[in-house]
Amino acid sequence: MTPNKEFEYTKLKLGKYGMPTWDGLIGVTIELALTQKEWKSKELQVVVSDYLNLPDRLRNLKSEKYPDDSVIEGRVSWALSDSAIAGLFIRPKRGIYQVTELGKQLFNQYGYQLDAKIIHSQPNYQAHLKEMKKRKSTGNNNVAPNEKQPGQPLSSTANAINEVEKTIFDHNQKIADELLTRIREADPKFFEHLVVNLLVKMGYKGVNGTSIVTPSTHDGGIDGVINQDALGTSTVYIQAKRYQAANIVQRPAIDAFYGALSREHADRGVFITTSSFSEQAKVTAKSFSIVLIDGLELTDLMLQFQVGVQVKRHYDLFTIDEDYFEIE
Template identity: 45%
Template sequence: MLKDHSIDYQDLKQGARGLPSWDGLIYPTLLVINEAGVLSRKEIRRRVLRVLEIPEELTTIKYENGSNVLTDRIDWAYWDSTISGLLERPARATYQMTSLGKKLLNQYGIKIDSKVLHSQQKFIEYRQELAERNLENGIKEQNVDEVMVNNDGSESIAELVTAAKNSVATELLARIQQADPSFFETLVVKLLSAMGYQGKNGTAITTKATGDNGIDGIINQDPLGTSTVYIQAKRYQKNSSVTRPEIDAFYGALAGRNASRGVFITTSRFTSGAKDQAEKFSIVLIDGIKLTDLMLKYQVGVQLKASYDLFEVDDDFFE
């Protein structure tokens, strides 16, 4: 058993600072999760460090921003494995192996690396979505060094920040698609409330799972409910789209309440027919990309990791 022996960390693919690279850590990360069944993020880190028996002076190396190099690389290993479909989350902040993960672990063993992960269909779909987001923002797929060389400082930083946000937004959507439908309904109500639709003294609720007649959330913008927004939330996978009949059904639910304001939110996309029908009925549509962009803008489901100030010399000061 894994717990009865250790792995020589020097046998793993090496990165900078005398430590295994993040994809060199995929192998021990999958091993400890596979053995345990289900592990929390904290326990994954602890067990990987235990089996590697890395010298203490190496376990304390930090990046310039203060984060620990080794734990960051372990985190990257299990997160990329999750994006690629080798791991799944049975509960909040916990991970377990999928059948694909077990298959690839047995097939590649210690040689499993980023090339293996990134050739999986789920990761390919993830990259396609990320590329789509970057394209919408005018960002070409290139590495950090290329961005810094090809642009001046302010443009480089702005582009890098946008690319980083797009990456987080893509990860957000993957997390939402793995969550329960009821969680998604709660999420969209919280998002619209954060956007200010609830008003100062209004209310925001999700409806019961049954008997909602096509309405998943209700936001009263004032105490008397004279201005109300009705929400429908559809948590679909990427290969599914919201079609015109679903817009018709939502409009029927709105008409049954004599409502004029509806928002239809999905994790996937809307067909052209759905978009045309929604425009006729004045229904606001929010697809998966717009949803996660709004979550970043209004900081719902995310937290600010760091902020930086960019300076330039004040020429007027020296006049």
């Protein structure tokens, strides 16, 4: 797509450098994204940036922190990212963006006035914020850094350990968040295979057990089955719901799963979702002895049992072996 020489970027919301802000770019990004079914992220960033008809000094402006990165393309990337969290885009494959019906609807309603306030008020974005707050407060996906106790200064070694743990903790939280996003954007059948793989990795299959993902057309409300021994005397039945953050699992879904378990004369069920559960759903599941795993716990377990992730690097942190220096 060639630059539009008639486009007046100054009509957009402007920020630093007199350049459109990231949220000022949401409307035009959606407008151009609608010209074809899907886009590679980098290609769309370039197309939008060129389309704005910026003066050369702004189009070629580089980030102060990252001299190889274009400022305007970075702002388009930010617009894409936050819009995707809010549900205005989906990412059917890695690095590929496609406008959703919600994106079309909001663009038709607000046009170039579509901004951060509007997309951050969307249910999916609000649910995302709640998830991040909960993840940060629980810190289940890694050991939280040691807190300094009042009146007890940390030693240099403890300080170093604390710094390393905090860095790893923050990084793994971001990876867990990205995992959840990737799973929500994947095919539902992929999610069913994922949860079965996870439970197998956790040891539910046992030594001689079996595991299957049930066919979509004949699952009877059961998405996966794990026999914990060769004779099938101990069986775990699985329900997997790949939902967006705002789509909270309600009590009727638990009732339906319990009905499916009853038809199988089963007493072990695990309900896994990428969203969360309502309080009524939790109470009902407890009364039925159904184990619930929400999106945050799911990604914590994936990190713990290394499903869908790889250990990037391993570090050794040394201390003095005092016993070695003991005088006989």
